[in-house]
Amino acid sequence: MNNKYDVIVIGAGAAGLMCSIEAGKRGKSVCLLEHTSKIAEKIRISGGGRCNFTNLYSDDNNFLSENIHFCKSAFSKYTQLDFINLVKKHSIEFHEKKLGQLFCNKSAKDIIEMLISECEKQRVKIKIETKINTLNKTKDCYVIKTNTGDLFSSSIVIATGGLSIPKIGATDFGYKVAKQFNLKVTKLYPALVPLIFDNEMLEFCKSLAGISVNASVKINKTVFDEGLIFTHRGISGPSILQISSFWKAAKPVTINLLPEYDLDQILKARRVETPKQNISRILSDYLPNRLAEAVCNKLKINIKIADTSNENIKKISEFVNQWTVIPIGTEGYKTAEVTLGGVDTKEISSSTMECKKHSGLYFIGEVLDVTGHLGGHNFQWAWSSGFLAGQNV
Numbered sequence: 001m002n003n004k005y006d007v008i009v010i011g012a013g014a015a016g017l018m019c020s021i022e023a024g025k026r027g028k029s030v031c032l033l034e035h036t037s038k039i040a041e042k043i044r045i046s047g048g049g050r051c052n053f054t055n056l057y058s059d060d061n062n063f064l065s066e067n068i069h070f071c072k073s074a075f076s077k078y079t080q081l082d083f084i085n086l087v088k089k090h091s092i093e094f095h096e097k098k099l100g101q102l103f104c105n106k107s108a109k110d111i112i113e114m115l116i117s118e119c120e121k122q123r124v125k126i127k128i129e130t131k132i133n134t135l136n137k138t139k140d141c142y143v144i145k146t147n148t149g150d151l152f153s154s155s156i157v158i159a160t161g162g163l164s165i166p167k168i169g170a171t172d173f174g175y176k177v178a179k180q181f182n183l184k185v186t187k188l189y190p191a192l193v194p195l196i197f198d199n200e201m202l203e204f205c206k207s208l209a210g211i212s213v214n215a216s217v218k219i220n221k222t223v224f225d226e227g228l229i230f231t232h233r234g235i236s237g238p239s240i241l242q243i244s245s246f247w248k249a250a251k252p253v254t255i256n257l258l259p260e261y262d263l264d265q266i267l268k269a270r271r272v273e274t275p276k277q278n279i280s281r282i283l284s285d286y287l288p289n290r291l292a293e294a295v296c297n298k299l300k301i302n303i304k305i306a307d308t309s310n311e312n313i314k315k316i317s318e319f320v321n322q323w324t325v326i327p328i329g330t331e332g333y334k335t336a337e338v339t340l341g342g343v344d345t346k347e348i349s350s351s352t353m354e355c356k357k358h359s360g361l362y363f364i365g366e367v368l369d370v371t372g373h374l375g376g377h378n379f380q381w382a383w384s385s386g387f388l389a390g391q392n393v
């Protein structure tokens with residue numbers, strides 16, 4: 001049995017598959033190890049089952065990292081157009097949903113099948129259900145001890161992703177390897193994740209669970225204008241997932257539930273135009289009925305607009321246009337789309353993805369401290385960093 005390979009890639013997700021294909025194209029013998037029974041599970045569940053596989057406008061501005069310049073080299077070597085061309089070559093139909101986000105028309109499985117067929121073409125050996133017991137460096141090469149035997153290679157690529165959704169295979173393997181080899185790992189947080197509340201605010205959100213609005217959500221100078229949805233635990237939706245990457249414990253989040261209107265002006269005008277209408281009735285011209293009622297009930301102001309003081313109009317408008325909340329936390333890695341932070345990019349060469357201190361050891365994809373905004377950017381990072389390592393292993 002062959003147990004020596006030119007390259008061993010650990011983690012058969014987006015980045016690991018891309019790296020294996022590219023290394024294979026260069027004539028390298030590649031073994032791709034996956035500890036679960038299925039490869040690319042995150043691709044399968046991504047984008048609501050349709051995989052938002054890239055973004056037309058993806059560039060370094062869509063990423064968070066202690067070194068925001070780190071990702072530039074990978075993006076310049078393998079762009080979204082390169083991945084789109086691959087998708088087109090496999091006749092996978094796709095569409096732009098909004099804001100440059102590209103989704104499969106049919107299913108995320110199309111992307112997985114494409115990657116598997118490219119791996120087959122390059123004779124990548126994919127070994128599923130392979131548990132790695134140890135990874136060590138000897139004088140000549142790296143040795144991996146697994147449940148199915150020992151493997152040897154002079155190039156090891158760590159593509160084990162982040163901590164989100166442990167039930168489909170996420171582990172801290174990559175961070176542990178980094179620590180074993182004395183590499184710094186930045187602080188890790190669940191990101192692109194719903195925010196949660198307790199007490200009164202929780203009851204308020206629960207009573208509105210399922211209701212969505214377009215909102216403008218802000219922390220300091222960072223603003224996202226997208227959908228917000230109330231949940232049984234707090235708030236979610238694209239704008240909240242986006243801002244969660246910027247949120248730290250005890251920080252307030254300011255939410256404009258009606259970003260296109262100045263409610264104070266509207267209510268003052270309606271006091272003249274429709275004096276007999278109740279405030280909640282007026283609000284429901286702009287907000288979903290249940291939300292309009294809940295706001296008025298929460299503030300205990302639900303009277304005819306004619307009888308409403310300027311002070312009470314201000315209270316209502318501030319609640320709607322400048323709702324300031326302090327979440328008690330996030331839903332955590334159980335539902336987060338990504339892990340913010342990771343292996344410190346200072347440890348890695350941005351032009352090869354190789355570790356500066358240990359030749360032959362590479363890190364790619366989400367395990368690194370490179371975290372994209374929502375909208376296909378995280379997959380683009382996986383493709384670009386996987387491609388770059390594939391050219392250099």
Ligand SMILES: Cc1cc2nc3c(=O)[nH]c(=O)nc-3n(C[C@H](O)[C@H](O)[C@H](O)COP(=O)(O)OP(=O)(O)OC[C@H]3O[C@@H](n4cnc5c(N)ncnc54)[C@H](O)[C@@H]3O)c2cc1C
Binds near residue numbers: 012033
């Ligand atoms: C619900 C959800 C939806 C998402 N939707 C999108 C989207 O539409 N667009 C987008 O751009 N991003 C999306 N993301 C984020 C995106 O999926 C990830 O950023 C991306 O998959 C990271 O790729 P990766 O290859 O680095 O890691 P992963 O895709 O997580 O792959 C890592 C692989 O390593 C394996 N592994 C872990 N530990 C070990 C070990 N010890 N031994 C062997 N194998 C191991 C895992 O099982 C997994 O197969 C979504 C994430 C989630 C959770």
